[in-house]
Amino acid sequence: MAEEVLLFGTWGSPFSRRVEMALKLKGIEYKYIEEDITNKSAALLKYNPVHKKIPVLVHNGKPVAESLVIIEYIDETWKHHPILPKDPYERANARFWAKFIDEKCLAAIWKSCFGEEKEREKAVEEASELLKFLENELKEKRSFGGETIGLVDIAANVIGFWVGVFEETTGVELLTKEKFPKLSNWTNEYVSNSFIKENLPPRDKLIAYFRNRFGIPNASK
Known part of the structure; x- marks a missing residue:
């Protein structure tokens, strides 16, 4: 069947x-x-x-x-091409960081870009502090999964791609190379990976969608 x-x-x-x-x-x-x-x-x-x-x-x-x-x-x-590590400790660790992205980072990133104006500065500080944890977790690895794309890399796709879209839509700066060199390198490698690239939505369409949703005028070229 x-x-x-x-x-x-x-x-x-x-x-x-x-x-x-x-x-x-x-x-x-x-x-x-x-x-x-x-x-x-x-x-x-x-x-x-x-x-x-x-x-x-x-x-x-x-x-x-x-x-x-x-x-x-x-x-x-489907057991082939494992996404989570086999080792129980590494597996638990991957779950922890994936949950950290969803439960901590996303709310702060969203507030930084689309929250009320008076709260944005504080939200940017909070998001920066949280992103620093991810920066440290990368250590010297190419990806969160080591040499291959794993659970945390897939969970962090919102940082790898969507944060850049949010920044371009709103003009808020979050993920700068000066502050987050490792995370910035990971982001560049992530979006230029051919497998990842073909599975991302069109950037222009996404920016237009968020500008329309939040009534943000097009930034002057």
């Missing part, structure tokens, strides 16, 4: 894109279903009644929600 793998997502979501990267890294065939988050489909609401959010992976009729949970499910279901 052929396996059926469906992915409900949104083109501009870093959370959808990280699941697609995991699927493509493993070479898994899947059907992608684009969701309109302002008008969610009955199928999405049926498969994720708790959060009513994308992404949702449906494997042979069984739904799995939350991007990091989905990536672990993919890694445990």
Whole structure:
């Protein structure tokens, strides 16, 4: 019996894109279903009644929600090209940093760029302090996964690509080479990796989307 793998997502979501990267890294065939988050489909609401959010992976009729949970499910279901380390300590460490990105960094980055004006300066400071932890975690490695792309690299795609989009949209500076040399090198390598590049949304379209969403005029050239 052929396996059926469906992915409900949104083109501009870093959370959808990280699941697609995991699927493509493993070479898994899947059907992608684009969701309109302002008008969610009955199928999405049926498969994720708790959060009513994308992404949702449906494997042979069984739904799995939350991007990091989905990536672990993919890694445990299809064993080739491992995404999480085999060693229990390294595995726990990877989970810790992926969660740190989602629960700590993202909120501070979002507030820095799109929060209320009076709170932005403080949010930029907070985001910088949090990004410093990631800078230190990279040490001398090419990627968070060592030599290969792993869970933390896939989770950090929001820093590798979306932060640059946020900066260009709003003019806020977060990830400078002076402050974060290792993270900046990782970002450059990450977005120039051919596998990653072909799985990222069009940058111009994303910038236009955020400018439109937050009523930000085009920056003068």
